[in-house]
Structure formats: C-alpha cells, structure tokens
Amino acid sequence: MFLEVSQLGVHYAGGSHAAVDGVSFSLQAGEIGVLIGPSGCGKTTLLRAVAGLERAHAGTIRLAEQLVSSPQVHVPAEARQIGMVFQDYALFPHLDVARNVAFGLTHLNAVQRGQRVNEVLELVGMGHAHKRFPHELSGGQQQRVALARALAPGPRLLLLDEPFSNLDVDLRERLAHEVRAILKAAGATALFVTHDQLEAFAIGDRIGVMQAGHLHQWEDAYALYHRPATRFVADFIGHGVFVPATLMHAEGGVVARTALGDLSGHDECPLPASYPGGQCDVLLRADDIVHDDHAPVQARIVRKAFRGSEFLYTLRLGSGETVLAHVPSHHDHAVGEWIGIRAEMDHVVTFEREA
Known part of the structure; x- marks a missing residue:
C-alpha cells in the first residue's frame, strides 16, 4: 500500500478529546481517496495529520512504506514530499500563472523549471495562461493553476481540502470529473476532503464516510450506496x-x-x-x-x-x-x-x- 493509516488517533490541541479516533484505511499508488462527512466529523484534521500539520497521539501513518507519524515519530510536513490544494487556492496575486506554478521548483535550473511549468500547465488545460494573473482568471481556472502548482514538484501524495467549495454548484461536479482525469493522467495518488456526495462520487476510487472522529466505511461509491456498513452511512449517503x-x-x-x-x-x-x-x-x-x-x-x-x-x-x-x-x-x-x-x-x- 502507498498510503497506510492504522488506528490513527489525533487529539484537539490542549485537550484529551479525540478529533480522529482509531481510523484505519489505505490507498494504493495511483488511487484517489475521498473523505466525506458532516461538518466537524474530523475529516480535515485527518488530512492535516497525513500532511504532517497535526501530530498523531495514537496509531501510525506510513507513506510509501516509510513511517511518517506515530506517537514517537513525526516527520515534519516539509520532509514528506506532499502537495496540497486548498479551498482558497492560495495563489500569489502579484505573480503571474507561470511564476505561481514555478514557485516550488527552486531545485531546478531555469530551463528545467520552464519545461516543468509548461508540462503541468498543459496537463491541467491552462497552457495558454502563462502570463495571466490570478485576478484575471475564473474560479475554475484558478483551481486548475493551484492544482498545477501542487503537481509541479512531483509530490509522492497530493492532498486536496474542499478544493471546489468556493465554486458554483454546476461547476463543482464538472470540475471534479476534470480533476480526476488530470490526476489519473499524472499518475498521482491523492486524498481529497469534501462534504459534497456528488463530488465524492465523481472523483473517488475509494470513499470514506466519517462521523464524530470515526471512519464508518471505506469502499467504492457503489458499495457505500448499496451495501452500507452502518445505519449512519445508509442515512448519510443518497x-x-x-x-x-x-x-x-x-x-x-x-x-x-x-x-x-x-x-x-x-x-x-x-x-x-x-x-x-x-x-x-x-x-x-x-x-x-x-x-x-x-x-x-x-x-x-x-x-x-x-x-x-x-x-x-x-x-x-x-x-x-x-x-x-x-x-x-x-x-x-x-x-x-x-x-x-x-x-x-x-x-x-x-x-x-x-x-
């Protein structure tokens, strides 16, 4: 397994209450996983723990068989080779698209950097937009640029936290299908957080339903809908x-x-x-x-x-x-x-x- 989370527990800062409690799931290389559940269920905390932004109080996280989180081990976020896409895109308004995408490529020389920027902008369908600034782009275009920037350094894992929540409802499902195609073309392994079932169904190979820090079920969309493991999943999905x-x-x-x-x-x-x-x-x-x-x-x-x-x-x-x-x-x-x-x-x- 490429990403393996086992009996993970994460406590709220300064407290003993578990925001994530005994969660286990795994992703194979190239798979897209989605965490879904009501507000406050722990899905974003779980994503932050995988990123290295929250410490594990119990259990383990392994990435490409490397132990990155446990009560005794905490590999810092910057050493995990993980890319992140946020709901507010976090693009630099004073940099054009090409320089936004190139921001994390300081380890490459100028020629290699230019080639990589061209590759990922073509991949996300924004190859025409090198010199445009974020304020000149639509929300969907900004989201594609944010995705290109996250993919550019070649991360081992890509994390996406409610990336479509600021977009119109009609655009969200369509963009979810497009982002799935982009991630598959890039061969990326990704973990995605959303509260929207249609997004989850559109993008996920595996979907996990969370409630009050617990993961009820981790399956494909068909199984969640037709063979829910718990009454909560049956009630929450569909x-x-x-x-x-x-x-x-x-x-x-x-x-x-x-x-x-x-x-x-x-x-x-x-x-x-x-x-x-x-x-x-x-x-x-x-x-x-x-x-x-x-x-x-x-x-x-x-x-x-x-x-x-x-x-x-x-x-x-x-x-x-x-x-x-x-x-x-x-x-x-x-x-x-x-x-x-x-x-x-x-x-x-x-x-x-x-x-």
Missing part, C-alpha cells in the same frame, strides 16, 4: 428511508415482510435469527420504489421535488410509513394524489430496529 420489517422463512428463501409486501432480492436476506424475533428495519432507496398504476399498494404524495428528468416524491403509505421514489418527470402527479407503487430491489439491506 436518498433513502428505513421501514419496519419482519424476516421470515418463505417458499424460495427468506423474505422481509413490510407494509409494501414481501421483499427479497438476488442476494439472500439475512436469516430471521439475525435479529430478535426477526424484527429489523429495511433500507429503501428512492430507486428501489417503482411507480406502477397496477400495483396493489397505494401511497399518497406528501411532497414532490422537481429534478429535471425526474421527480423525487415523498410518499406515505396507508399504514403510516414514508418512502421516497424517483419517478420520471412526465409522471407529474399532484401533492395529495394517491399512486400505485411497488418495491423492486437487487438486495435487502437490514439494520437493527430503532425504538
């Missing part, structure tokens, strides 16, 4: 609700009996003995619920949100449970209207019943 269910043996296997009917998928349900009395909660994603006028189950529309190609309907069953459904936008039903729905699932994800 649109979904939990409905009460009873696991039962039935013809053909185990089913989860709910107000929507008996649910099963291609994967086997957990056995009824997994929960006391088989009582549990089932996660239903908005894309698990299909609008079907001929379905026996009816639900009342209590809220609708137009998303262009689809509506996100919030629906209440006659039994009182609430579910969500993505419905193509040409099915434009009124709030208060009753429509037919059915569940169509590949796998049934269950959690302990909440009181």
